[in-house]
Amino acid sequence: MHFHQTQLSNGLQVIAELNPRAQSTAAGFFVRTGSRDETPEVAGVSHFLEHMAFKGDESFTADDINRIFDELGARYNASTSEEVTLFYAAVLPEYLPRTFELLATLMTPSLRQEDFDLEKQVILEEIGMYEDLPGFTAYDHVMQQHFTGHPLGNSILGTTESISALTAEQMRTYHADRYKAGNIILAVAGNTTWDNVRQLAEQHCGDWPAGNPARDTTEAAPRGARFCVPKPSIQQQHVMQLGPAPPSASPLRYAADLLSVIVGDDSGSRLYWDIVDPGYAEAAELSYNDYDGSGTWATYVCSRPEDIRDNLDRVGVIYEEVNRHGVTEEELEQARNKVSARIVLQSERPMGRLASLGGNWLYRNEYRTVEDDLEVVRSLTTADIRNLLDQYPLRQLTTVGVGPLERLDAPAENGSEQPAE
Amino acid sequence: MPEQNILAEQLPNGLTLIMEPMSEVRSAAFSLLVPAGSIYEPEGFNGTASILTDLITRGAGSRNSRELSSALDNLGIQRSESVGWNFVTFSAASVAENVIPALKVYADVIRDPLLPQEQFPAAMSSAEQSLLAVEDDPQRKVLVELRRRCYDAPWNRPVDGTLSELEAVTPANVRSHYKRSFRPNGTILGVAGHIDPAQVREAVQELFGDWSTSEVRDVTRVPRTAAETHIEADSAQTHIGLAFDAVPYRHEDYYAAWAAVSILSGGSSSRLFTEVREKRGLCYSVYASLNSLLEEARILAYAGTTVERAQETLDVMLAEIRKLKEGIDDSELFRCKARAKSALIMQQESTSARASSIARDWFHLGRVQTLDEIHRKLDDLTVPQILDYVREHPVDDITLLAVGPQPLHLPG
Numbered sequence: 054m055h056f057h058q059t060q061l062s063n064g065l066q067v068i069a070e071l072n073p074r075a076q077s078t079a080a081g082f083f084v085r086t087g088s089r090d091e092t093p094e095v096a097g098v099s100h101f102l103e104h105m106a107f108k109g110d111e112s113f114t115a116d117d118i119n120r121i122f123d124e125l126g127a128r129y130n131a132s133t134s135e136e137v138t139l140f141y142a143a144v145l146p147e148y149l150p151r152t153f154e155l156l157a158t159l160m161t162p163s164l165r166q167e168d169f170d171l172e173k174q175v176i177l178e179e180i181g182m183y184e185d186l187p188g189f190t191a192y193d194h195v196m197q198q199h200f201t202g203h204p205l206g207n208s209i210l211g212t213t214e215s216i217s218a219l220t221a222e223q224m225r226t227y228h229a230d231r232y233k234a235g236n237i238i239l240a241v242a243g244n245t246t247w248d249n250v251r252q253l254a255e256q257h258c259g260d261w262p263a264g265n266p267a268r269d270t271t272e273a274a275p276r277g278a279r280f281c282v283p284k285p286s287i288q289q290q291h292v293m294q295l296g297p298a299p300p301s302a303s304p305l306r307y308a309a310d311l312l313s314v315i316v317g318d319d320s321g322s323r324l325y326w327d328i329v330d331p332g333y334a335e336a337a338e339l340s341y342n343d344y345d346g347s348g349t350w351a352t353y354v355c356s357r358p359e360d361i362r363d364n365l366d367r368v369g370v371i372y373e374e375v376n377r378h379g380v381t382e383e384e385l386e387q388a389r390n391k392v393s394a395r396i397v398l399q400s401e402r403p404m405g406r407l408a409s410l411g412g413n414w415l416y417r418n419e420y421r422t423v424e425d426d427l428e429v430v431r432s433l434t435t436a437d438i439r440n441l442l443d444q445y446p447l448r449q450l451t452t453v454g455v456g457p458l459e460r461l462d463a464p465a466e467n468g469s470e471q472p473a474e
Numbered sequence: 475m476p477e478q479n480i481l482a483e484q485l486p487n488g489l490t491l492i493m494e495p496m497s498e499v500r501s502a503a504f505s506l507l508v509p510a511g512s513i514y515e516p517e518g519f520n521g522t523a524s525i526l527t528d529l530i531t532r533g534a535g536s537r538n539s540r541e542l543s544s545a546l547d548n549l550g551i552q553r554s555e556s557v558g559w560n561f562v563t564f565s566a567a568s569v570a571e572n573v574i575p576a577l578k579v580y581a582d583v584i585r586d587p588l589l590p591q592e593q594f595p596a597a598m599s600s601a602e603q604s605l606l607a608v609e610d611d612p613q614r615k616v617l618v619e620l621r622r623r624c625y626d627a628p629w630n631r632p633v634d635g636t637l638s639e640l641e642a643v644t645p646a647n648v649r650s651h652y653k654r655s656f657r658p659n660g661t662i663l664g665v666a667g668h669i670d671p672a673q674v675r676e677a678v679q680e681l682f683g684d685w686s687t688s689e690v691r692d693v694t695r696v697p698r699t700a701a702e703t704h705i706e707a708d709s710a711q712t713h714i715g716l717a718f719d720a721v722p723y724r725h726e727d728y729y730a731a732w733a734a735v736s737i738l739s740g741g742s743s744s745r746l747f748t749e750v751r752e753k754r755g756l757c758y759s760v761y762a763s764l765n766s767l768l769e770e771a772r773i774l775a776y777a778g779t780t781v782e783r784a785q786e787t788l789d790v791m792l793a794e795i796r797k798l799k800e801g802i803d804d805s806e807l808f809r810c811k812a813r814a815k816s817a818l819i820m821q822q823e824s825t826s827a828r829a830s831s832i833a834r835d836w837f838h839l840g841r842v843q844t845l846d847e848i849h850r851k852l853d854d855l856t857v858p859q860i861l862d863y864v865r866e867h868p869v870d871d872i873t874l875l876a877v878g879p880q881p882l883h884l885p886g
Contacts, residue, residue: 074498076819107742115752119742123809126816145816174755182758182778184710185612286708288606321543330532330539332599335607356603387547394550394568398501402823 056420057247063263064235067254068414070242070406078149078243079403081141082160083411085238086231088211089135089204089345090268097211098219098227100133101176105224106140106159107131108168113158115168127152128404131159135196135205136268136345137415143404146244150253157257160232169221176216183210187291188355190282191455195293195351198280199451203273205344234258235265240411243403270346272300277450283459289335290358290456292365296448298341298348299441301416306343307429308441313341314388315380316371316447317352321387323371328354334364339447345416350447358457365449365461372447379439392430396423480832480842481671487687488659491678492832492842494666496825502667503567503825505833506580510655511560512635513628513693521601521635521643522651523557528597529589529648530562531555535582539593542579551576557633559767560837561662562655567826570668574677581681584656594645605637612713613759613778616877619705620715621765624772624873627696657688664833667825703874704881712784712878716762716775716791718869723766723838729851730863734798735764735773736810737860743809745794750777756787762795768838781879788874788882799864802857811852818845 108115129142200206299305317339328337334356399405515522532539549572739762762775779787876882
């Protein structure tokens with residue numbers, strides 16, 4: 054494995070972890086933009102723009118892009134989150150140059166009116182599809198409630214109303230503001246040469262406009278909320294709860310990852326043994342999500358509506374116990390083994406390395422090898438977990454329910470702070 | 475193509491071990507297929523295999539449920555157990571040196587499970603809640619129900635069970651299903667990754683060599699009955715499922731059938747994606763896939779779209795499917811070959827993908843195809859072959875199912 058890094062004169066950052074023995078090469082553009090960078094008038098534009106990228110520019114039509122990616126046998130896609138829009142492809146090494154040309158084309162789309170009008174229908178269908186997924190509906194609403202007044206509360210998809218009202222001109226303005234070279238990272242992993250990467254970047258990205266738009270990353274100060282989306286026709290009750298956790302730049306994030314595995318992994322965790330294994334709920338999980346400047350402990354419980362109150366109380370008891378007494382050596386050792394194996398398995402494919410390569414650079418401007426990550430996991434102690442819990446105890450601060458229930462009664466939340474209704 | 479070395483052998487009791495050593499990786503994975511899937515459930519007790527699959531990891535040999543889970547977690551095993559129509563599958567992956575120790579734990583699970591009676595209610599409750607969750611997810615429900623309508627029994631059974639039959643399942647059913655179905659004859663173990671074949675062979679002989687065979691249970695085919703084509707749901711979208719006949723994996727025309735489906739639905743330049751989504755904006759998700767049993771197969775297609783545009787979506791999908799016989803461009807075949815060849819090579823980066831692929835090949839073909847062989851078959855495919863296939867298999871016996879506020883109709 055060899056790491057390389059450079060910056061083009063327009064500010065585009067280029068990083069690569071190369072491995073001549075890999076079978077494939079993965080490349081991705083990480084654009085530091087997402088729903089948190091939107092104003093209410095253009096809610097959902099980042100995600101809509103991600104779709105529009107595939108409609109081409111002056112040299113490539115939408116059909117060309119779909120066709121050529123397929124001719125190259127590329128595995129490719131794009132995704133939009135609250136704060137990153139990612140475009141990526143994995144191909145056999147000999148097809149990297151042509152694939153790269155297409156990927157770069159995605160970043161400077163023409164945004165033609167007729168394509169915009171047609172794709173708007175697809176976005177509205179996508180909103181409809183997610184409406185039929187109660188777990189997703191709960192996520193969307195709990196983010197809005199928890200981050201009320203903070204940009205992380207913006208919905209990724211937007212709403213039927215905001216998307217219907219959006220104009221191509223608004224999208225062009227957003228694109229011009231956010232897709233500047235200084236706001237983009239090109240990451241490459243797998244089998245190719247650094248000369249190749251540099252030359253492709255220079256050739257296809259060298260004339261992108263410079264600039265580095267700002268983002269407000271003030272840590273959110275959520276006050277808690279409680280909200281229900283009644284869906285009388287569905288069977289199960291889905292609940293998501295959020296509480297504050299370390300932001301992405303915090304050194305506490307490794308401990309936070311391990312703690313979420315110990316407390317809330319989908320098997321072998323405290324939530325699993327106390328709630329899922331006995332059959333009280335279909336799912337009870339804790340995950341740690343980190344963002345620019347903020348973070349969340351995210352709890353998800355899905356059970357029969359009549360059992361949801363008891364299940365949320367069970368979660369509360371587990372969190373209180375962990376907040377007070379921390380975790381055991383044995384639990385920590387087990388989590389280290391689990392997480393280490395996951396890191397090794399994920400890193401075997403260039404596509405798996407790409408996410409971690411780009412993420413580390415985007416959030417922390419650092420390169421970390423697989424060994425670096427394994428070393429940190431091995432070295433964490435129960436004292437590190439204690440320190441984390443002192444600063445960011447597990448909390449069920451904001452609650453959103455989706456399902457047959459019209460309301461969820463408030464429990465007495467652990468700790469001194471009481472949630473606002 | 476990277477060089478491949480595949481070793482297959484059968485123990486005297488009928489268990490088949492297939493190994494693919496891969497030198498460029500640090501991990502190893504296995505896929506253990508035991509012939510205890512839902513087709514072997516007694517009639518009227520759909521869900522038995524699913525309950526058994528849950529219960530079987532709740533303690534085995536000298537370990538209780540938690541000790542078993544800890545033992546695997548400490549080996550860093552990424553694992554899953556799943557029920558299919560033919561098999562209950564145990565999949566595991568980790569750093570290579572932990573895979574033989576994991577096999578030892580799984581030998582207990584397979585041969586000496588506790589199946590603790592006191593945990594039966596918990597397993598039942600989990601199974602019931604999973605089925606309720608499918609009720610809440612129309613996209614999954616349409617596929618479960620479509621399958622129920624397009625295959626004969628028992629290959630049409632929902633593998634996770636049925637709410638109406640689940641309550642009939644008792645601990646005695648589950649134990650009897652275990653006793654009759656967990657047997658070495660018909661069990662397939664695929665192991666791929668950074669392994670020493672001699673060590674794996676020795677471990678497998680030691681762990682499974684003295685496992686005694688038992689009789690293979692007959693499965694009685696009951697022809698499917700016509701069922702309603704609409705399931706009312708209060709959903710935002712109408713979820714459309716379509717099914718029609720194809721040829722199975724072992725059939726000589728399989729690759730022609732596969733290419734036809736790939737031209738319809740492989741990649742963003744495929745016909746369904748282009749015509750339904752890109753040109754008309756009718757949906758976000760539309761696809762077709764080839765589903766193969768041992769002796770028969772179906773093409774299953776799906777689209778989710780708003781109620782007002784659902785009939786148009788169905789009409790366009792069917793028109794595209796039927797239009798295949800009118801002609802296929804060389805460039806379409808070229809793209810589908812390119813995608814498949816690149817996927818074959820990239821499969822070499824995943825030990826889990828290889829382990830499950832070699833085990834599946836053994837079940838369908840009684841041997842393992844090398845990637846080279848598949849590559850040659852792809853190279854040999856021609857447009858006339860695909861057209862011959864499509865014309866010999868006209869799309870006439872169609873199963874249609876809509877889950878959503880309103881019914882749909884097959885165009886006349």
